[in-house]
Amino acid sequence: MSVRLVLAKGREKSLLRRHPWVFSGAVTRLEGKAGLGETVDIVDHQGKWLARGAYSPASQIRARVWTFNRDEAIDIDFFTRRLQQAQQWRDWLAAQDGLDSYRLIAGESDGLPGVTIDRFGNFLVMQLLSAGAEYQRPALLSALGNLYPECAIYDRSDVAVRKKEGMELTQGPVSGELPPDLLPIEEHGMKLLVDIKAGHKTGYYLDQRDSRFATRRYVKDKRVLNCFSYTGGFAVSALMGGCREVVSVDTSQEALDIARKNVELNQLDLSKADFVRDDVFKLLRKYRDAGETFDVIIMDPPKFVENKNQLMGACRGYKDINMLAIQLLNPGGVLMTFSCSGLMTTDLFQKIIADAAVDAGRDVQFIEQFRQAADHPVIAPYPEGLYLKGFACRVM
Numbered sequence: 001m002s003v004r005l006v007l008a009k010g011r012e013k014s015l016l017r018r019h020p021w022v023f024s025g026a027v028t029r030l031e032g033k034a035g036l037g038e039t040v041d042i043v044d045h046q047g048k049w050l051a052r053g054a055y056s057p058a059s060q061i062r063a064r065v066w067t068f069n070r071d072e073a074i075d076i077d078f079f080t081r082r083l084q085q086a087q088q089w090r091d092w093l094a095a096q097d098g099l100d101s102y103r104l105i106a107g108e109s110d111g112l113p114g115v116t117i118d119r120f121g122n123f124l125v126m127q128l129l130s131a132g133a134e135y136q137r138p139a140l141l142s143a144l145g146n147l148y149p150e151c152a153i154y155d156r157s158d159v160a161v162r163k164k165e166g167m168e169l170t171q172g173p174v175s176g177e178l179p180p181d182l183l184p185i186e187e188h189g190m191k192l193l194v195d196i197k198a199g200h201k202t203g204y205y206l207d208q209r210d211s212r213f214a215t216r217r218y219v220k221d222k223r224v225l226n227c228f229s230y231t232g233g234f235a236v237s238a239l240m241g242g243c244r245e246v247v248s249v250d251t252s253q254e255a256l257d258i259a260r261k262n263v264e265l266n267q268l269d270l271s272k273a274d275f276v277r278d279d280v281f282k283l284l285r286k287y288r289d290a291g292e293t294f295d296v297i298i299m300d301p302p303k304f305v306e307n308k309n310q311l312m313g314a315c316r317g318y319k320d321i322n323m324l325a326i327q328l329l330n331p332g333g334v335l336m337t338f339s340c341s342g343l344m345t346t347d348l349f350q351k352i353i354a355d356a357a358v359d360a361g362r363d364v365q366f367i368e369q370f371r372q373a374a375d376h377p378v379i380a381p382y383p384e385g386l387y388l389k390g391f392a393c394r395v396m
Contacts, residue, residue, distance in 0.1 A: 003032035003040045004047075005055065005063055012044040015051055015065070018381040020108045022053065022063040030055070036166055037135025039066065039074050054113070054132020058166040064113035064132050074136065079112070079143035086110045087147075090119075093375055101185040101194070102375040103206050109379040115140065118202040120194050122150055123179050125202040128157045131165040141174065152176025156202050182258065184265065188213045190236050191265045193258050200230060207372040207388050208233065208300065211338065214370065215298065216241030218334045218392065222295035225249070225287075225328070227280045227321070232259025232273075234298045239268040243296070247274045249283055284324035297325045298336045300390075305341035314341060315352055322356035326364065329395040338370065338390035346389045353393060368392035 007015075011026035022042060034040050034055040042051045042063055049070055053063040066074050083105070090102050104124070105117040114130025124144060128134045134157075144153060153174040162169055182193040187209055196203040212233050220242040226235045229248035232255075238246045248259050256275040263273050276283065280301070299321060304314035318339060325335050339349045350366065357364040370390035378385035 003030065003034045003038070003055075005030055005034075005040045005042045005053075006047075007042065007044050007050070009045040012048075012050055015042065015068075018068055020053075020065040020113050020382055021061050022065070024060055024062045027062050035135075037131035037133075039132075039135075054130065054135060056131040056165050059131065059164055061130075064108070064130055066111075066113070066132070074139075076139045076142045076146075079136070079140050080147065082111045083143055083147055089377070090375055097188065097209075099187060099209075101187070101204075101206065103373075104375075106376050106385070108382050109377045109385045111379075112140075116202065117144075118204075118206060119151070120179075120183055120185050120196060120203065122152065123176075123183065123196060124148060124151045124153045125156050125196050126153065126174075127159055127202060128155075129159060129161050129165075131167060134162075134165075134167055145175065152179065154179055154196055156196070182261070187233075188237070190233070190240065190262075192233055192236065192262055193231065193265065195231075195258065205230065205233070207340075207376045208338070209373040211300075211336065211370045211390055212237045214368065214392070215296075215336065218296050218336070219243040219246075223247075223293075224296045224298065225294040225325075226298045227284075227325070228299070228301045229259055229275075230255050230300075232256075232262045232275075234300065235259060235273060236262050236266055236268065238296070238298075239263065239272060240266070243272065245272050245274070247276060247294075249276045249278055249280055251277065251279060253277050281321060281324075284321065284328065288324060288327050292328065293330050293333075294328055295330055295333045296336070297329060297333070299325050300336075300338045301340075303341050304339070305343045308343060311343055314344065315348070318344070318349070318352050319356045319359070322353050323359045326357055326360040326362050326393075326395050329362075331396060333395050334367075335364075335393045335395055336370075336390065337393065338388065340388045342384060342387035344389070346386075349389055350391065353391060357393075357395075363396035365394040365396070366391050367394050 040055045051065045053065040101120045114133035116127040158169045158171040179196040194203040215237045219238045224246040226248040229250045235248045372388035
């Protein structure tokens with residue numbers, strides 16, 4: 001007899017719409033015993049079967065759905081099917097855009113909640129962010145080994161969100177060779193160095209691929225400021241777009257050193273690239289007070305919002321940096337500004353930029369909208385999967 005998670009009356013509606021999460025407040029009881037991450041059947045208050053998911057007793061998200069098909073077991077074959085489905089879409093994308101690196105599994109939107117897998121050449125970098133993903137690690141690794149015998153696997157499950165599910169952080173090689181300190185990948189004609197072992201997230205922000213490419217439309221003969229530059233993907237793209245100068249700003253000297261190497265790797269003019277180690281908030285004020293101006297500013301900050309309690313503070317932070325950026329732009333200049341905070345909706349982010357423009361005393365036109373690249377899909381019942389949003393704004 002299977003272990004059953006019984007929902008309260010009327011709390012099955014989201015599952016009937018195939019949303020993959022069950023929150024703790026929707027649950028009345030657990031029938032049987034289930035440990036952290038174990039598979040349970042989810043039923044309504046009358047016992048009608050709804051889904052099969054992973055149980056997480058310590059999390060607000062009490063269960064994450066693996067399948068809405070009652071006949072589907074959660075085993076190696078299950079993970080093999082999900083991986084093959086995901087790979088079909090990535091094969092098409094890679095061929096279209098000439099990619100050797102992409103997000104292979106985007107969690108819930110690829111039917112594997114809590115699982116992130118990025119492919120960089122012949123390295124698979126995985127993050128297991130939920131109790132169910134961790135519990136199914138052996139089955140997932142077996143499926144990966146069968147489907148990708150040519151690939152080494154590296155674990156970057158060193159993410160704080162695991163603590164919310166009662167799990168330790170893990171990091172290190174799983175199978176195959178160790179990744180080099182810096183692995184070159186290709187994206188829209190650029191060669192970019194990725195630090196799988198110690199870089200942000202899985203080593204690189206693949207989700208910003210389309211936005212980096214779009215930068216080239218706005219930068220010809222322009223002076224560009226690249227804020228929160230990390231390893232300089234936007235800077236390389238700006239140089240390839242013919243900018244007059246690009247200034248990259250980050251607090252990490254290691255990231256800036258890789259950014260410099262990326263410019264050199266692409267045989268671009270290093271005399272047009274400047275690398276500044278500083279706090280963006282402070283530097284923008286220094287630039288403003290010194291009368292510095294730019295033609296294009298790229299604002300791609302890290303996540304400001306981890307939970308709803310932080311949303312108001314995050315709004316103030318986004319407004320502040322965008323106001324400063326707008327003040328620094330020459331008339332007719334372009335601000336490319338982004339938020340990767342899932343709790344920040346596109347509408348709210350647009351309003352914040354509009355408010356920032358008012359405070360800056362400038363008029364702003366929204367001329368282009370951005371989102372995460374297509375290897376980071378959003379499944380229809382799970383709008384939370386859309387976390388990255390951005391705008392190109394013309395400042396009058």
